[in-house]
Amino acid sequence: MALPPPEDMKESTTETRWNRRFEQAANTLQPTLHRWTRLPQRLVEFETGCDQYFGVSPRTSNHSISDLPSLNWTKDGELVLDFGIHMVGYLSFHLNFTGANMDAPCRLQLTFGESPFDVTMDMNNVNTWLSTSWLPDEVINIDICPTTVSLPRRYSFRYLKIRVIDASPKYQIRFSEIRCDCVSAVSQDTLVESFQYTDPALQAIDHVSISTLRDCMQSVFEDGPRRDRRLWIGDLRLQALTSYSTFRDYTLVKRCLYLFAAVSRVDGSLPGCVFVQPTLSPSTDYILDYDMLFGAIVLDYVSASHDTDTGHDLYPTVLGSLNRALAHLDPDTHTFNPSHSTDWKFLDWDSRLDRTAGEHGVLLYALNATNKLATLLQKPQPHAQLAAQLTAAAACFLAPECVFISGPDSQVSYASAAWLVLAEAFPPETARRALLNTLSHRDAIKPLTPYLWHHVCDALAQVGCYKECVDLVTRYWGGMVEAGADTFWECFDAEDAKASPYGDVRNNSFCHAWSCTPSYLLRGKLREFVGAKRIGDVRMAEWDELWIRRSMMDECT
Amino acid sequence: MALPPPEDMKESTTETRWNRRFEQAANTLQPTLHRWTRLPQRLVEFETGCDQYFGVSPRTSNHSISDLPSLNWTKDGELVLDFGIHMVGYLSFHLNFTGANMDAPCRLQLTFGESPFDVTMDMNNVNTWLSTSWLPDEVINIDICPTTVSLPRRYSFRYLKIRVIDASPKYQIRFSEIRCDCVSAVSQDTLVESFQYTDPALQAIDHVSISTLRDCMQSVFEDGPRRDRRLWIGDLRLQALTSYSTFRDYTLVKRCLYLFAAVSRVDGSLPGCVFVQPTLSPSTDYILDYDMLFGAIVLDYVSASHDTDTGHDLYPTVLGSLNRALAHLDPDTHTFNPSHSTDWKFLDWDSRLDRTAGEHGVLLYALNATNKLATLLQKPQPHAQLAAQLTAAAACFLAPECVFISGPDSQVSYASAAWLVLAEAFPPETARRALLNTLSHRDAIKPLTPYLWHHVCDALAQVGCYKECVDLVTRYWGGMVEAGADTFWECFDAEDAKASPYGDVRNNSFCHAWSCTPSYLLRGKLREFVGAKRIGDVRMAEWDELWIRRSMMDECT
Known part of the structure; x- marks a missing residue:
């Protein structure tokens, strides 16, 4: 659900009749938010023109993810990390440099991709009636390395694109310890009832x-x-x-x-x-x-x-x-009688x-x-x-x-x-x-x-x-x-x-x-x-690992 | 001093002969970095076409700076604050919203102006052989208000331009408690010998x-x-x-x-x-x-x-x-004999x-x-x-x-x-x-x-x-x-x-x-x-106040 376009917005600002007892009840039911760490699984490049839905598909890069800490990045350098599964959480990474001196700051654009589009289209000239402040990119400037960058906001993503907007010819930067501290009211230890379906499509769904x-x-x-x-x-x-x-x-x-x-x-x-x-x-x-x-x-x-x-x-x-x-x-x-009021009647987005x-x-x-x-x-x-x-x-x-x-x-x-x-x-x-x-x-x-x-x-x-x-x-x-x-x-x-x-x-x-x-x-x-067929309970951690393994095989061939 | 252009760069990477005793001596001489707070003095607008050096000059806005906490800002809104004097320090401010709900994040561009150009030209398409990571702007995203935004980097500026890149029609944002925590090895209590000059131009210089x-x-x-x-x-x-x-x-x-x-x-x-x-x-x-x-x-x-x-x-x-x-x-x-080496001989930037x-x-x-x-x-x-x-x-x-x-x-x-x-x-x-x-x-x-x-x-x-x-x-x-x-x-x-x-x-x-x-x-x-004429010692705090008073009169008329 999102807001309707401003021109169609039918608001009702009827006065609220606060029920503080109910509010208090809701407050006492605050869930514990569980945290766990997820690491990027691979560096990917996106291939265009292959016969897939988005027209672009991730392909495992020639660089192994274990090489990442030794890879050097300079101005206009761009990398896309694939965490293998959609996550909600907090990003942090370690940034260091090699070369003579860090004689200028390093300016990075980070784009958090839920879809291949997020990390293959740029974030300019987005023509949307929703706020562009929702767009999943950040620009950060780092003066001194080595440093650990911990972004304070929560993001929702599977892919992380990092673009070096500018740095200096005198040094190259290196990324390591990139991690997402995932968060949810559902922990990795939560058991979920697992079913086996004859149709693998239903299993995936x-x-x-x-x-x-x-x-x-x-x-x-x-x-x-x-x-x-x-x-x-x-x-x-x-x-x-x-x-x-x-x-x-x-x-x-x-x-x-x-x-x-x-x-x-x-x-x-x-x-x-x-x-x-x-x-x-x-x-x-x-x-x-x-x-x-x-x-x-x-x-x-x-x-x-x-x-x-x-x-x-x-x-x-x-x-x-x-x-x-x-x-x-x-x-x-x-x-x-729909014309009784101008109240917003939703059912679906179709205006017809x-x-x-x-x-x-x-x-x-x-x-x-x-x-x-x-x-x-x-x-x-x-x-x-x-x-x-x-x-x-x-x-x-x-x-x-x-x-x-x-x-x-x-x-x-x-x-x-x-x-x-x-x-x-x-x-x-x-x-x-x-x-x-x-x-x-x-x-x-x-x-x-x-x-x-x-x-x-x-x-x-x-x-x-x-x-x-x-x-x-x-x-x-x-x-x-x-x-x-x-x-x-x-x-x-x-x-x-x-x-x-x-x-x-x-x-x-x-x-x-x-x-x-x-x-x-x-x-x-x-x-x-x-x-x-009910086949027992599975820990969410295992459940996620299953999907990550599947994702790693999901190549554009 | 800055680096010469890469194509002219004459580097000498002769090996360093570290003297750790000297390094230790330098470390023990670390100055105390003093901090003090400076508040914006006024909201300004820049007038173009007036006969001044930059072609634009600050003019006190119709809004008094004391009105700032009650002014509302929405998408594409822009304000320029004048702190009255050049400072080096850390910016913080309080951000709140009015209106129904903060139903989308707020994306702000902050530009730290040492000169009127910094806050009147945009920061796009800067054609420079120095790193554009030096450019004095930041883009930040705020999810929830009220909040205090404290930027971790040190800036050098007199003017602060804030542009609301996007927010939402459902709320307006408000700025208050904008401050710069100034920093220097010279405190506000430091006494500086003061001289009186017959020529006021020399006084200012x-x-x-x-x-x-x-x-x-x-x-x-x-x-x-x-x-x-x-x-x-x-x-x-x-x-x-x-x-x-x-x-x-x-x-x-x-x-x-x-x-x-x-x-x-x-x-x-x-x-x-x-x-x-x-x-x-x-x-x-x-x-x-x-x-x-x-x-x-x-x-x-x-x-x-x-x-x-x-x-x-x-x-x-x-x-x-x-x-x-x-x-x-x-x-x-x-x-x-200058041709004895390719060592960089500076004297001045002129290549002729x-x-x-x-x-x-x-x-x-x-x-x-x-x-x-x-x-x-x-x-x-x-x-x-x-x-x-x-x-x-x-x-x-x-x-x-x-x-x-x-x-x-x-x-x-x-x-x-x-x-x-x-x-x-x-x-x-x-x-x-x-x-x-x-x-x-x-x-x-x-x-x-x-x-x-x-x-x-x-x-x-x-x-x-x-x-x-x-x-x-x-x-x-x-x-x-x-x-x-x-x-x-x-x-x-x-x-x-x-x-x-x-x-x-x-x-x-x-x-x-x-x-x-x-x-x-x-x-x-x-x-x-x-x-x-030596006229006694003046505390740096007073010294700065003198200049701020002067700045406030410095209008394009």
């Missing part, structure tokens, strides 16, 4: 999902450790679901739920995201569908953790988080999308979740009647030819279909047929983001279309793995490596929480279908 | 000389605190002389003498400069005339400090430092210069100094006969029309004249006439650097041409003051503000030791002539 989730798990579930590094409701829901099948870190989910609940607003609504630094503060970004989904996260949490106390504690927040959406209901038709049916689906999904939560907490269902009304009203979104439609132009879209299916607005067989018809409809608007692709997959699995679901996972997430992903990306267009919702691919995030869901599907609804 | 010297006095006498930040023999000699009339820091001079003596080479010669970080090490730059002048520095030191023990201790080094120059003497004519007469002058000057030192130490004069021979031989550098000449084309230059006069190669009246004739000769090659301009002035004063000397000081150093100098520059061309020996003015140093000599002249040989 499961692996990359877990790496993605781990790298996003910091003091909160971040959306992306490079950008935006913060907690969004929509991303949290998918991370929490995936965590229940992998790390089972209930505490971090609980902390995040309390963070949102601490900053609910006077109308009961919740901000789209929260900031935890410098102190807890709600964003001014408000997303109606994110707001509605808070109750579903609480339901999933209580179901997975059996922590009904928290369910009770947050129940009023859950009820309040529906208020704003409920005001969008047409009192006569019981359908969602008619969001009526989709938001209706999200609302019904949320009402059902709230009712289920009430049952779990042994309370009366607060919205049983309303859910029934919305279920009935959803009929208007099903065209006679059994496709899902939305809005005055009867727009066909994956977004409408996914959410109406997930909302269980139709009998399973109808839902299944309408979903498949919609997905194969030639005019259907397809998803732009993994966020919506996930909901399409989840809908397919829900109606038993396992094969279609697996095919989609294999094609979409598998496509990223094929392209070289160690972690799943914020966006992926198989046809255009440079596509970006932000105007320039250099501001994309290549480790993004809302893409981590294949493990949730593969280890959950798809588990039997794909024949996943 | 004396002031700026002292500020220059102070800012160059760090753990050694640096040539320039921005660039190159190191100890050159030629600069040291002039700094030591000026110090004897001002701060009288004999210890720092002694330390520097021992540093050179510690790294004398197997043939007795001394490197052109030494590095003290990371550890003491000689440069590979060798300058023949600098080498020869070591004895003169020791003589001046012993004369000023009466520390004859050090004179005795360094006497063998003094003798050795003449070896290489003496090998250049023609055994028959007793004149200096025939250096025969000038180097002959330097050598004779050095022999005389050595002989005087011997007398002071109650030793027999080692080079009495040789000095007499060189004095007699110098006749060949005096043309019948009583101008100084050099080389096969009888080149007339200020360099030849200055050094032959300082060497006392001719009777005073002859020297006086020949000097004046040379300086007014239409083909005479004039100095490029303050280093040579100083020797011209010193020669004029030596032969009693006080008026000519004062006129020159007033015109040349006064020209820099008129142009806005707080400290004297590495080079000054009254006709071309962008002139640079390094290809681009942005790599010039605007606080450079070899320019600090007017105080030596005004308080010494010129003292009576200019009617300087």
